[in-house]
Amino acid sequence: MHGIINMKNIVIIGLLLFNNVHAAGDPIAGKTKAIHCISCHTMDGNSKIQIYPKLAGQHEAYLIKTMKNYRDKVRDVPTMYTIAKKYFNNDTDIADLAAHFASQKSDTCIQQPQASQVGKMKIDSCAVCHQSDGNSVLPFFPKLAGQHKEYLIKSMQAYKNGDRQEAQMSQMALLFGDDTDIENIATYFAAQKSDTCK
Numbered sequence: 749m750h751g752i753i754n755m756k757n758i759v760i761i762g763l764l765l766f767n768n769v770h771a772a773g774d775p776i777a778g779k780t781k782a783i784h785c786i787s788c789h790t791m792d793g794n795s796k797i798q799i800y801p802k803l804a805g806q807h808e809a810y811l812i813k814t815m816k817n818y819r820d821k822v823r824d825v826p827t828m829y830t831i832a833k834k835y836f837n838n839d840t841d842i843a844d845l846a847a848h849f850a851s852q853k854s855d856t857c858i859q860q861p862q863a864s865q866v867g868k869m870k871i872d873s874c875a876v877c878h879q880s881d882g883n884s885v886l887p888f889f890p891k892l893a894g895q896h897k898e899y900l901i902k903s904m905q906a907y908k909n910g911d912r913q914e915a916q917m918s919q920m921a922l923l924f925g926d927d928t929d930i931e932n933i934a935t936y937f938a939a940q941k942s943d944t945c946k
């Protein structure tokens with residue numbers, strides 16, 4: 749039961765942080781700024797290429813945190829660092845871009861039951877933060893439902909090998925299992941219908 753109590757504390761801390769740092773961006777201004785993102789993420793954030801994560805309907809607070817992490821090299825990825833240096837100039841730009849993408853709807857509107865079954869047994873420990881269908885509710889826990897499978901695999905591998913470090917996920921990575929398990933979990937979440945679907 750100890751584990752469950754810890755999880756609850758984490759959730760409460762997440763909520764407190766959210767209340768303190770959330771500054772609402774302007775989605776209209778963000779849409780203009782998003783012109784620099786189109787080539788990889790598309791205008792509405794439903795990127796077509798597996799290695800470019802979908803941003804549509806993602807939690808605003810998570811997007812803000814993540815953009816700052818790229819800018820500050822907490823999340824050290826050259827592609828996004830180059831973008832961050834050019835376009836994440838100040839908190840207003842970041843908040844506006846996040847507001848634009850968060851307000852878009854995911855195009856993952858159909859659940860794929862077949863693919864869903866594969867990784868289902870493995871995701872019990874993820875549900876407390878991401879929900880069992882990947883449509884996480886709390887703002888600092890990214891939605892995984894309908895995200896590109898290849899991007900999910902890359903992210904999980906990065907947590908596992910330490911390229912991407914974040915206290916909660918670096919711990920969770922100990923439970924991922926081997927490459928096949930990781931692929932199965934990614935397949936499962938990618939196959940879920942997004943709750944922001946059109």
Ligand code: HEC
Nearest residue numbers: 784785787788799800801811814815825827828831835845
């Ligand atoms: C040249 C292609 C490219 C362009 C242009 C680009 N991105 Fe990205 N973006 C990526 C890649 C690749 C990743 C995944 C990097 C990783 O593995 O961390 C990413 C990841 C992200 C993430 C993290 C998503 C998540 O689920 O954690 C955010 C937020 C983001 N980009 C925002 C933007 C914004 C805002 C712009 C425009 C100002 C932009 N990107 C332009 C390639 C691009």
Ligand code: HEC
Nearest residue numbers: 758873874877888889890900903904914916917920923933
């Ligand atoms: C205690 C809460 C918690 C649990 C449990 C948890 N996660 Fe996460 N997860 C997070 C947080 C917080 C982030 C964002 C971390 C960051 O900024 O890199 C995240 C990010 C992710 C990402 C990256 C998403 C993106 O858009 O880049 C993946 C993939 C992921 N988690 C998979 C899992 C899987 C699979 C499990 C179960 C084995 C799991 N998580 C369990 C809190 C959690």
